[in-house]
Structures are given as C-alpha cells and as structure tokens.
Amino acid sequence: MAIVEAVSEMSTTRSSVWLGAVLFVATTLVHSQVTWTPIYVGSYSQVDLWTQTTNGCACSFNSSSNECACCVPSGGCSCGAASPDRCAQCGLEQYCANMCNITLDSRQLFSKSDRGFGQIKSPSLEGPSRCTYRFVPDTGQRVELQIYRLISIGRHNGTACEGGWLQLEGGGRVCGLNERFDRPVVLFSDRSVPILHMQINESTTRSQFLAYFSFSSKASVSVGWPVKGGDPKNNTECDWIYKDTDCLDGCVLASPGYPGLYPPxxxxxxxxxxxxxxxxxxxxTAVLLPEKHCTSDYIAVYSGSTTSSPLLKMLCFKNKTSLTYSGRKLLVEFRAGPEVPPFDYNGFVATLNFIEITTEAPTTVTTDSTNKSLDTTKPINAVGYNVRYNNRDLQDHRKDQGSISSSCDLEVHGEKVRAGHHDTRGKLKSTACRLVLRGRAYDTGHVSLASYNLSAQGCQSSIEVFDGVLEGGMLSTARSLERICSPARRLPPEFVQQDTYVEPKRYSSNGRDMTVVLRRSANSPADEEYMDVSYYFHDEREGGTQQPASVCDVEYYGLTSPVKGTVVHPEPHRLFAMEGPIKCRQHFIPAANQSVIIRVESSSKHSPNNPCQTKCGDSGCNCVSNMTLESVDHLLLVSETGHIVTCLCGNYQDWLPVGIRSWTPVYIEWSRSSKAGLNFRAAYEFIKDSYCGYHTTTKPEGEVNGGDLASSGLKLNQFYQQKCTWILDSLTDRQLTIEVKSTQSRPCTAWNLTIHEYSRNGDPAGPRLYTFCSRNTHKNFTLPWKTNTVVVRLQALGRTAPEYTMKWWSQSVIANTHKSGPSPAPNHVLSSSAGNGPREMRILILFAMLLAYAVGC
Incomplete structure (x- = not known):
C-alpha cells in the first residue's frame, strides 16, 4: 500500500496549516486484520486531498489575482480570502480556518462534492479545550474514521488515556502526545448520528489531529457492517439476541465497531x-485482541443462558476456534478492558449457523451364542440386547484394583468405587459390551471416551451413552446423550501429536445411574473394535451440583446445599487425562435475603522463583507477573458482574485468609497451567440476612441503617460484595422524598446508592434518576408528584463495608388508589391535575375582581 506522509508543516507565514496525504488503496493488514475504505485515488503531486497546488489559479474573492490555490477538478472548492492558498471539500469550505464543532452530512456532502469521504483537519487548540464532529450518515451507511496524526491529545498512562483523547461514539478511544500512524487507527460507528469528541483536559500549547472520514456502505463485502441477523437487546449498549428462526441463511456476530477499534x-x-x-x-473467523491482556480483553462461550453456565471456550489475543453445541442455549460474552496502544486491535467476527440433528434408528444386535462367560453371570434384558453380565467385574479397574476379568461388561457401584476406567480390549469378544454406573443417593455419574475404534462401515457398529440404566426391557428409564456411529476413531493421547490433541468429550447424568454401550458389527473387521471409558461419581451433597457437560464446575445453592462446608481444589480423577490449561469454577448462589461468606484459608507452597506474585489492597488482591495470567497457576474470587475481587498466585500464604461476603452469586475459579496446579482449601457459609437482599415495602416512611454491617466487620483482606434492592411502593398518589447520609468518604466505585424508575419487565430498576456517593455526605432527593413506586439500589465492592442511613417519607393530599382517577396536587406542586385548570382560573379571576372592587372603594 502506498501512503504519502500524512502531515507536514508549511512555512511560518502558513503556520498551523496542515498538508494532507493521499491514500491510494484499501489494504487488509496481515498482522492486524484491520480493513479500511479507499479514501481517494489520484496523483502523487497533490498537496492534500482537495488542493492540487497552493497558487497559480484565479481567486474566487478577487478576479484580478491568479495567486490562489488550485483545487482538484471534482469535489474541491476554494477556501476564499480566509485561506487563499488552500482548498477544501465542497460543502465544508466555510470551515477552512476553524474545522471545529461542525456537522458532516452525507447527503449534503455528496450533492456538493460528489464524494462520500473527506478529511478532518482540526484547528490548533490550546488546552483545556474540546471540539465535536457530528456525522449524519445516509440510509444504509455507517461512519468510518481513519486517524493518522495526533499532537498533544492526551497520553496513555499504562492503563488508560489521561489528559485527553479522541473518541468516536460507538467506537474506541485514542490518545497520544506525538503520534504519526503509518497504518491508520480505524474506527467505525453504527449509531444513527455518532459524534467524534476531541477532548483536551489539560494545559497544552498545540493540540491537533488529522483524520479521514468515510460514509461506508453497510452492504460492502470488505468493510461493511458485519453483523447479520439477530436483534439488539433494548436498553443495552451492545447486547444481541439470536434465534434459529432469524438465521435461516446464517448469522454474523461481531464486536462493536468491527472491523475498527472497539470501545474500552x-x-x-x-x-x-x-x-x-x-x-x-x-x-x-477473525479474532484480534490486545496481546498479554487475556484477563481484561477476551471472548467466553458458555453452554447456557448466563455467565454462570459452564464455560466451553475462552479466546484472547489471536485465538480462533469453531465449535458445535447440541444444547438449546449458548451465550457469547465479549469483554473489553481499558484502551491499549498502539490501538491496532479490532475485536472479533464470527459466523453462526443452526444445524438440524438427525439420528439414525438404533441397530438391533444379539449376543453371540458361542460367547460364554467363565464366571457366574446374570442376564440384563433390554430392547436390542441380550447381554451376559459379570458380577466379579466390580473389581475390574485395571491398576485401581489389580483384578483382571475376561468379560467386556462392567457394573460399578458407587459405595465401593468412586473412579476408574473400563477398557474392552483384551476381553472376550461380544457383539455388545456395557459399562453401567450405579451411584449413591446424591451421586451423579460422569464418563469420558478416552479412546475408541469403530471400523465397520455404515453405522454397523456404534457407541452410545445413556443417562440412566437400560433394564426391564424398556428404554423409558434411560435417555440417549449421544451415539457415535462407525466408522469412527479416537486415538489415545500418547499416539497423538501434542499440537493436534483435542480433549475428549464428557457426559454427565442427571440421576445416579449411567450406561455406556459398545455395539460391535456381527462381521467384525480385522482390526479390533473397542472403547476405553474413564468414569467417576460426584456426590452433590458434599461437592455441589455438578454442571452438565462440564468437567469440574459445581454450584452451591443457599437453600439446598449444606449451610456451611469446605471446598478444595478439583480432585485429579475429575480432570481425567486433560492436557493443557484447565479452569474449574465453584459457584456460590445465595437465596433472596441470604449472604455467603467465602474464606480461602490455606494453599500449597510454591517454589521461591515463581513468576507470579500476589499483592493485596483496598480494591482486592491482584496477580502481578510479567507473563500472561493464563500461563501461571492461579486462583480467582469473582463477583456476579465478572469483577475479579481476588487473584492469588505464587506464594500467597502470607496474605491468607482472604475472603468475601457477598449478597449476590460469587465463584472461585481455579486455573491450572502446570501439571500440578494450586492446592487450596476454602470454607463457605450461607447466612440468613435481612439487611441486604431484595425488599418491597408499602410503608409511607421508613429507615435503613447501613452501619449495622460495618460494626461487625471482617478481618484483613476480607471484601464485601453487595447488591441490595428496596422497592418503595405506594397505593396512593404521593410525593416521595428520600434522604441519604454517610460519614464515609469513599470512591463511588467502592459503593453507591442509586434511585431508579420502577420497571415492570425484567429488572425492576429502570432508568436511573439519582446517584448518591459517600463523598456527597448528605442529600435529599425529592421525586416528582405521583412517582409512587421507585427502586433504590445499593452496590458495593471493597474492603470496608458501606456506612450510611437512608430515610424516606411521603406527602400526600387525598388518599386515592392507582386504579381511581388522579388526585389533586399539593399546593406547592405547580402542575395541576387534569380537569381542574378552568375552575382554578375562574376562582383567580373572581378573586382579582373582588380585590379591585375593594381598592376602588
């Protein structure tokens, strides 16, 4: 791609006049995957986009002079007497001297210049200052911005832009002291009328930027609007809903502003x-997120409708993947942290398709009559099966028990054996082999097909996994989870190259029992057909509710789990033979008007040269490392909103115990990078708690004192996560006043109290009306007349519990229910109720006449 230098400076007589550049071709960058629109195709000899030469042509304001700038034949217009040596885009020539606080309308520009693109040369400003650029795209267009030059527009302090920035609404934020981008920083916005903000918050002598803009077509195959199908979710910034009925020919998901920089x-x-x-x-199909920022910028795919569902995949940096999921609900979460220089990342784009599942009828097979068991057997009858079953195979766990049996059937009882694996190789050949798991009262079964070989053609052989047990000649008690048809093969990990190894799929039962059946072809091929199955039992009463299709994620519910207990790192058998990094989550979900306390009490000691260290402060504990967090063993304590309260790594014993008290769901995330991983022990306790939670009251007045919690504070490195909701309702028309006081002086991010309109759909907290932060000390919020129902919400996260007092009281005139007509307003409310205006006017006129008569007398 040929690019002429974007900015040069004129002589001193033309100081602060910027010269343009010519962008000849749109290019897809190999290293960044960013694409942009070809702004202009023209000659190298031009001064800028609209000026061919700075003199030699007739002046529009002086017919006797030929010393003015020569403009390009199409689209360029003279700047006039204010800047005789420059041209600008026709329709914008009036802004030559001061291109600030302007509107760029696609239709107007195209009608005057026959161009849907142009240049923005900001004036040389002294900070603090600001300029805005309002874009009005035509139907079917989106706004594209290409930034080439920044002078004294903020700076990046390592975590965010400070002192100033450029931000296109719906796109990213860019800053820099003296930046010449050889490849432009590309921004897109799909808002109806986006605004570009040039914000300078500090003292500067010269702040400027140069950029190109384009009203790009959403239908363009190269840089058009990538999202296809789906519906944006109301009252959210970037949430989308996709249904199979909307994606008959496929859908497309993308990060905001793709293929440009996404917002921070x-x-x-x-x-x-x-x-x-x-x-x-x-x-x-394309993923480009900031390198070494996997904890703040990532894509997570969950097998369910919430982020508490089991995690299927997490992507960051340039990781790309494809997956097929057979469940009904899938959730993709995209998270972005602060902006990161050099601003060359652009998010992701993914294709979405829905595929109909077709299942062939099961092949009916019978037992080989010549296949005799050497041990005492029992028959198990089922549709399509006549299998001989060996009681002594309870002891067949290879290395676990050391007793080898010749039968290919195995029945395992959870009272005696909790984990193992069953390999049919070397057993007596049978047309059907079965593994049956019979758990204890609170058990669930979990299996993984470590390896298998099905050589027959046309699905003559198969492996099928059932939730339940096939018995009594009926299949109604067992549900098929998956059926694998021949020919199919999965090699053991030791025979697969490390870079191509894929973890085996896992299956979980809803009840205590589970069955895996291998059906061999009657005419067995030359190579042996077999299955090697790993299994274990999970006691949900002791270890939480196992998440379906998850290896190690569990949930503890405040109403059904033990009130208190202990949790530890995942047991090795639950991870089977998993390769590479592993993440396991232990979710704790308090019920309404409950809180949960979690304390990490102990851990294994790591080597003194561990690449990661733990540092704790008021906002939580952080993992400090020169490596990505994904490459070190660590432990996270995460709030419902995804905020990482605590990150522990390395030798963090000196910081223990570390804990949290939360009124909303919270989870421990254990991440293993090494072969060993961290060993930890944590205690949890669910507490009945009427202080926070979800409350509704119709009392006309009341008080909540937050200091009660602070007086029973937790110890060092214990954090509070609160989300309390009070719905203040009234059956009569009223004027509500809410008073909030606090003696603390904490950041608004530590805790805040917000007042919202009431919403009847979904979250009751509708649009926010007021916010109270502790530094406000004391405030009264008087709501409009007849705002009879409001929602007050407290949100807190920090080491110190919030201290505050909230009072409310009501003023009403005439008791009147919502169902009846509106009641008259109090005297101090200016707006009167409907129907009273003319009557009140007559009374005022009569009073004035009487007063005039009295004065006349």
Missing amino acids: NIRCLYSITSGPRMSIAINF
Missing part, C-alpha cells in the same frame, strides 16, 4: 437460542 471497558452478551433437534455451530 465494555461487556457485550450475545444470547443464542436454538429450536429442538438443532445444534449450534459458531465459527470465530
């Missing part, structure tokens, strides 16, 4: 719902 500090949720007998196929 955002969270987007893409909810995907499929119909029955449909699978969801998603393919991330």
Whole structure:
C-alpha cells in the first residue's frame, strides 16, 4: 500500500496549516486484520486531498489575482480570502480556518462534492479545550474514521488515556502526545448520528489531529457492517439476541465497531437460542485482541443462558476456534478492558449457523451364542440386547484394583468405587459390551471416551451413552446423550501429536445411574473394535451440583446445599487425562435475603522463583507477573458482574485468609497451567440476612441503617460484595422524598446508592434518576408528584463495608388508589391535575375582581 506522509508543516507565514496525504488503496493488514475504505485515488503531486497546488489559479474573492490555490477538478472548492492558498471539500469550505464543532452530512456532502469521504483537519487548540464532529450518515451507511496524526491529545498512562483523547461514539478511544500512524487507527460507528469528541483536559500549547472520514456502505463485502441477523437487546449498549428462526441463511456476530477499534471497558452478551433437534455451530473467523491482556480483553462461550453456565471456550489475543453445541442455549460474552496502544486491535467476527440433528434408528444386535462367560453371570434384558453380565467385574479397574476379568461388561457401584476406567480390549469378544454406573443417593455419574475404534462401515457398529440404566426391557428409564456411529476413531493421547490433541468429550447424568454401550458389527473387521471409558461419581451433597457437560464446575445453592462446608481444589480423577490449561469454577448462589461468606484459608507452597506474585489492597488482591495470567497457576474470587475481587498466585500464604461476603452469586475459579496446579482449601457459609437482599415495602416512611454491617466487620483482606434492592411502593398518589447520609468518604466505585424508575419487565430498576456517593455526605432527593413506586439500589465492592442511613417519607393530599382517577396536587406542586385548570382560573379571576372592587372603594 502506498501512503504519502500524512502531515507536514508549511512555512511560518502558513503556520498551523496542515498538508494532507493521499491514500491510494484499501489494504487488509496481515498482522492486524484491520480493513479500511479507499479514501481517494489520484496523483502523487497533490498537496492534500482537495488542493492540487497552493497558487497559480484565479481567486474566487478577487478576479484580478491568479495567486490562489488550485483545487482538484471534482469535489474541491476554494477556501476564499480566509485561506487563499488552500482548498477544501465542497460543502465544508466555510470551515477552512476553524474545522471545529461542525456537522458532516452525507447527503449534503455528496450533492456538493460528489464524494462520500473527506478529511478532518482540526484547528490548533490550546488546552483545556474540546471540539465535536457530528456525522449524519445516509440510509444504509455507517461512519468510518481513519486517524493518522495526533499532537498533544492526551497520553496513555499504562492503563488508560489521561489528559485527553479522541473518541468516536460507538467506537474506541485514542490518545497520544506525538503520534504519526503509518497504518491508520480505524474506527467505525453504527449509531444513527455518532459524534467524534476531541477532548483536551489539560494545559497544552498545540493540540491537533488529522483524520479521514468515510460514509461506508453497510452492504460492502470488505468493510461493511458485519453483523447479520439477530436483534439488539433494548436498553443495552451492545447486547444481541439470536434465534434459529432469524438465521435461516446464517448469522454474523461481531464486536462493536468491527472491523475498527472497539470501545474500552465494555461487556457485550450475545444470547443464542436454538429450536429442538438443532445444534449450534459458531465459527470465530477473525479474532484480534490486545496481546498479554487475556484477563481484561477476551471472548467466553458458555453452554447456557448466563455467565454462570459452564464455560466451553475462552479466546484472547489471536485465538480462533469453531465449535458445535447440541444444547438449546449458548451465550457469547465479549469483554473489553481499558484502551491499549498502539490501538491496532479490532475485536472479533464470527459466523453462526443452526444445524438440524438427525439420528439414525438404533441397530438391533444379539449376543453371540458361542460367547460364554467363565464366571457366574446374570442376564440384563433390554430392547436390542441380550447381554451376559459379570458380577466379579466390580473389581475390574485395571491398576485401581489389580483384578483382571475376561468379560467386556462392567457394573460399578458407587459405595465401593468412586473412579476408574473400563477398557474392552483384551476381553472376550461380544457383539455388545456395557459399562453401567450405579451411584449413591446424591451421586451423579460422569464418563469420558478416552479412546475408541469403530471400523465397520455404515453405522454397523456404534457407541452410545445413556443417562440412566437400560433394564426391564424398556428404554423409558434411560435417555440417549449421544451415539457415535462407525466408522469412527479416537486415538489415545500418547499416539497423538501434542499440537493436534483435542480433549475428549464428557457426559454427565442427571440421576445416579449411567450406561455406556459398545455395539460391535456381527462381521467384525480385522482390526479390533473397542472403547476405553474413564468414569467417576460426584456426590452433590458434599461437592455441589455438578454442571452438565462440564468437567469440574459445581454450584452451591443457599437453600439446598449444606449451610456451611469446605471446598478444595478439583480432585485429579475429575480432570481425567486433560492436557493443557484447565479452569474449574465453584459457584456460590445465595437465596433472596441470604449472604455467603467465602474464606480461602490455606494453599500449597510454591517454589521461591515463581513468576507470579500476589499483592493485596483496598480494591482486592491482584496477580502481578510479567507473563500472561493464563500461563501461571492461579486462583480467582469473582463477583456476579465478572469483577475479579481476588487473584492469588505464587506464594500467597502470607496474605491468607482472604475472603468475601457477598449478597449476590460469587465463584472461585481455579486455573491450572502446570501439571500440578494450586492446592487450596476454602470454607463457605450461607447466612440468613435481612439487611441486604431484595425488599418491597408499602410503608409511607421508613429507615435503613447501613452501619449495622460495618460494626461487625471482617478481618484483613476480607471484601464485601453487595447488591441490595428496596422497592418503595405506594397505593396512593404521593410525593416521595428520600434522604441519604454517610460519614464515609469513599470512591463511588467502592459503593453507591442509586434511585431508579420502577420497571415492570425484567429488572425492576429502570432508568436511573439519582446517584448518591459517600463523598456527597448528605442529600435529599425529592421525586416528582405521583412517582409512587421507585427502586433504590445499593452496590458495593471493597474492603470496608458501606456506612450510611437512608430515610424516606411521603406527602400526600387525598388518599386515592392507582386504579381511581388522579388526585389533586399539593399546593406547592405547580402542575395541576387534569380537569381542574378552568375552575382554578375562574376562582383567580373572581378573586382579582373582588380585590379591585375593594381598592376602588
């Protein structure tokens, strides 16, 4: 791609006049995957986009002079007497001297210059200052911005832009002291009328920028609007909903502003719902997120409708993947942290398809009559099966028990054995082999097909996994989870190259029992058909509710789990033979008017040269390392909103115990990078708590004192996560006043109290009306007349519990229910009720006449 230098400076007589550049071709960058629109195709000899030469042509304001600038034949117009040596885009020539606080309208520009693109040369400003650029795209267009030059527009302090920035609404934020971007920083916005903000918050002598803009077509195959299908979710910044009925020819998901820089500090949720007998196929075709920022910028795919659902995949940096999911709900979460220089990342784009699931009828097979068991056997009858079963195979766990049996059937009872694996190789050949798991009262079964070989053609052989047990000649008690048809093969990990190894799929039962059946072809091929199955039992009463399709994620519910208990790192058998990094989550979900306390009490000691260290402060504990967090063993304590309260790594014993008290769901995330991983022990306790939670009251007045919690504060490195909701309702028309006081002086991010309109759909907290931070000390909020129902919400996260007092009281005139007509307003309310205006006017006129008569007398 040929690019002429974007900015040069004129002589002193033309100081602060910027010369342009010519962008000849649109290019797809190999290293950054960013694409942009070709702004202009023309001659190298031009001064800028609209000026051919700075003199030699007739002056529009002086017919006797030929010393003015020569403009390009199409689209360029003279700047006039204010800047005789310059041309500008026709329609913008009036802004030559001061291109600040302007509107760029696509239709107007195209009608005057026949161009849907142009240049922005900001004036040389002294800070603090600001300029805005309002874009009005035509139907079917989106706004594109290409930034080439920055002078004294803030700076990046390592975590965010400070002192100033450029930000296109709906796109990213860019800053820099003296930046010449050889490849432009590309921004897109899909808002109806986006505004570019040039914000300078500090003293500067010269702040400027140079950029190109384009009203790009959403239908363009190269840089057009990538999102296809789906519906944006109301009242959210970037959430989308996708259904199979909307994606008959495929859908497309993308990060905000793709393929440009995405906004900082955002969270987007893409909810995907499929119909029955449909699978969801998603393919991330392009991913480019900031390197070494996997904890703040990532894509997570969950097998369910919330971020508490089991995690299927997490992507960061340039990781791309594709997966097919057979469930009904899938959630894609995109998280962005602060902006990161050099601003060359652009998010992700993914294709979405829904595939109909077709299942062939099961092949009916019978037992080989010549196959005799050497041990005492018992028959187990089922549709399509006549299998001989060996009681002594309870002891067949290879190395676990050391007793080898010749039968290919195995029944395992959870009272005696909790984990193992069953390999049919070397057993007596049978047309059907079965593994049956019979758990204890609170058990669930979990299996993984470590390896298998099905050589027969046309699905003559198969492996099928059932939730339940096939017995009594009926299949109604067992549900098929998956059926694998021949020919199919999965090699053991030791025979697969490390870079191509894929973890085996895992299956979980809803009840205590589970069955895996291998059906061999009657005419067995030359090579042996077999299955090697790993299994274990999970006691949900002791270890939480196991998440379906998850290896190690569990949930503890405040109403059904033990009130208190202990949790530890995942047991090795639950991870089977998993390779590479592993993440396991232990979710704690308090019920309404409950809180949960979690304390990490002990851990294993790591080597003194560990690459990661733990540092704790008021906002939590952080992992400090020169490596990515994904490459070190660590432990996270994460709030419902995804905020990482605590990160522990390395030798963090000196910081223990570390804990949290939360009124909302919270989880421990254990991440293993090494072969060993961290060993930890944590205690949890669910507490009945009427202080926080969810409350509704119709009392006309009341008080909540937050200091009660602070007086029973937790110890060092214990944090509070609160989300309390009070709905103040009234059956009569009233004027509500809410008074809030606090003696603390804490940041608003530590805790705040907000007052919202009441919403009847979904979250009751509707649009926010007021916010109270502790530094406000004391405030009274008087709501409009007849705002009878409001929602007050407290949100807190920090080491110090919030201290405050909230009072409310009501003023009403006439008791009147919502169902009846509106009641008259109090005297001090200016707006009167409907129907009273003319009567009150007559009374005022009569009073004035009487007063005039009295004066006349």
